[in-house]
Amino acid sequence: MSNHQVAVLMADLALIVVLARLFGRVAERCGQPAVVGEITVGILAGPTVLDGAVSDVIFPAEVRPYLQVFAAIGVVVFMFGAGLELDRGLLNNGRRLVLTVSLFAYSLPFLLGCALAVVLLARHETVSEIGFVLFLGAAISVTAFPVLARILHDNGMLKGKLGQLGLACSAIDDLVAWCVLAIVIGIVQARIDDQWRLLLLVPLIAGLRFLVRPLLMRLPTDRAGGSLLAAVAGSLACGAMTEWIGLHYIFGAFLFGVAFPRTRPVDMNGVRAVSVLFLPAFFVVSGMRVDLDAIGGWGLAELAAIIAVAVAGKLLGTYLGARMMRMTKRDSSALAALMNARGLTEIVILTVGLELQVIDQPLYSLMVVMALVTTSMTAPLLKLTGVTSRAQHAAAEPVHSEPIKEPT
Template sequence: MSEATTPFLQLALSLAIIIAAAKIGGYLSLRLGQPSVLGELLVGILLGPTLLDLLNRPYFTDTHLPEVIHELAEIGVLLLMFLAGLELHLEDLARSGKISALAGTLGVVFPLALGAGLGLIFGENLTSSLFLGLILAATSVSISAQTLMELNRLRTRVGVSLLGAAVFDDVLVVLSLSIFTAVAVSGSDVGWLSVIMIAVRMLFFLAVSALLGFWLLPRWSYKVDDLPVSQGLIAFTLVMVFLYGWSAEVLGGMAAITGAFLAGLVLTRSPVKDRIQYGVSIVAFGVFVPIFFVDIGLTADLKSLVGGGMFLLAAMLLVAVIGKLLGAGIGAILGGMNRKEALQLGIGMISRGEVGLIVAAVGLNQRLIDQDVFAAVVGVVILTTLITPPMLRAAFRPGAGERSKGKSLDEPGGETDSAVHDEPEITASQEQDTGLEGGES
């Protein structure tokens, strides 16, 4: 092997292509009014086996290269989930109101049930079918938040309830993923006692790591920041992310991403949270998160959807839309919203994004879903991202129902979810500033 084609140089060139292409794709996507994650996904599809098949070109002879890129993408997943946890506030989650709680919870239950039924119809076993439902239960409201901000509706009851419901959705999906994968890996003959033991183990890990984390990590982060160590705070944070991810899987029996998510939650109370977020965002969105989104495209072969796969994609898209409309919509009505507001909130929950892709990637790695289903999931993420903004604009279109658009939280009667009064601006702006929900350009 010549020096020009050593494994390291092949890795260096592939990373240069992937990161540059991801940023260009993200930028073009933003210019077209779409979240940058869409552009990064499309770039991955362009570079992957669907079209160019970059990693199988003659220059890239290292058979371990796709595996190395995939491992780097896994780091991106951990950092992405850490930043997602860092954005949440447990106080907001506890006080965000019954509308958010019911819409978020039923917005998980309905797509999960419909997705599981769909999997059974297409001949998947029960385990794979339930996992398909879990994938379709995930949501991403960054594009919805951006659209509502443009319509000047983000400060309404619908807007803030949507953000609160997304928090419940994310937490339920991440915890369900951990329980599901633990049970699935334990074998098909696992009994109720084993399920209870798995749940107890997880709850014990969550309780201990959360208590110690809330008590120690904010203090330690502040003290480390005072030490004369170059980028000591960011190094400390990354160590905690990786340790929490490792301990969640090894000690808690749950997905590593849950540990990273928990690390973000406990550091929300750090007095240097803003500096942590800024520093980790540079590392994450500068390198690892773009690799993750492009790696999704490198892994998915959309050519497998030709023929019967298109029926699977169409059916999954239908379930993804109807599941959220029914689940989140009914939850909103039960919480006290009128039908128009419930419809608006349900539409806002349709878009899928990074959490769904993360869950799908875990399922593919654990062999809980096959390549055909994975490719269809990528298609659903792209299509729901495209259709949500026009549907949301139509739902808020001025007309006979304009007066029912929902009161601003600053007006009398705009009581719902007032605890998250700072969340809309943060979430919407970081769509472009840090790329937490949609990926950075």
């Protein structure tokens, strides 16, 4: 890199971090999760708002590959955190209730998304028709676990029974979405001479469980900094392994987060510091690919259909599953509103699909807007159910120690 490129890269990173923080705060002041403002920053940096020439001056082509590296590191840290926050204890409490609601909350939007993909297939380019259909179904069905946790925290619901149920269901739905995405990647990237590499995923998972995890258990319990170093280094190494295998690097980071022992303290302030520096670059890199100028009338119709399918599928699927398990109408509606949040998880999945050419740039743009709209809807819909005010009044009650109970 030349001195000029280093200077421009540093200036761009400073601008990105400040704007992401600023827009995130504005979003929070408006009752929205910070990720809504951060995604907006990315879209504003793209050709939809800024003229292409202006964007090229602020983010010149010679520094964009380096921004993509920073973005990749940010996503790796995010995926490690997502795996680490996958609390398996949540899945054991009220297992029948959790599995039933999760099944309906994922399967209905997935099927509707696949049906919509068949309709959209003729208008969009893809390297794999089967991959396109499965990918769109998975992308429409996802629930953003980290965003959901933040919304629950802000509304005093994180430790309540409904909040814990929402977290458990979103964890399962996210896990299924990653599995479907892995299948799509296997379909798209599998070449005859490289297919054997996919078999290495089995020993990788076994190694994480039976070799790496016991080694991590030996980390000193009083040194969170050492755990942070192990977390970042391990996530990058596992990401490199899954990328070489033929899957995406996000899976390696996620698997390492799942395998990381919960008994070892991780300096989450350090993790957040890494995220604050690197993750905003991901929003900008992703946002620069969003171009809504050339959508046209048919594109607006596609956008309306995508949003309608995503919202109706997730709300109706979750509500039906909850009512089948005899939850009240209010709690069922609130749970449905919570499961409609997509946020950063959706953007990560869409970016993978675009990089693999499973979806094209116009559809990517529409799906990013859908993610922004559905995430923005979550808090207002939740307030309409009246559950948030009830939860805030009961915030001082020690409900966090109670397991999820199935309605009788």
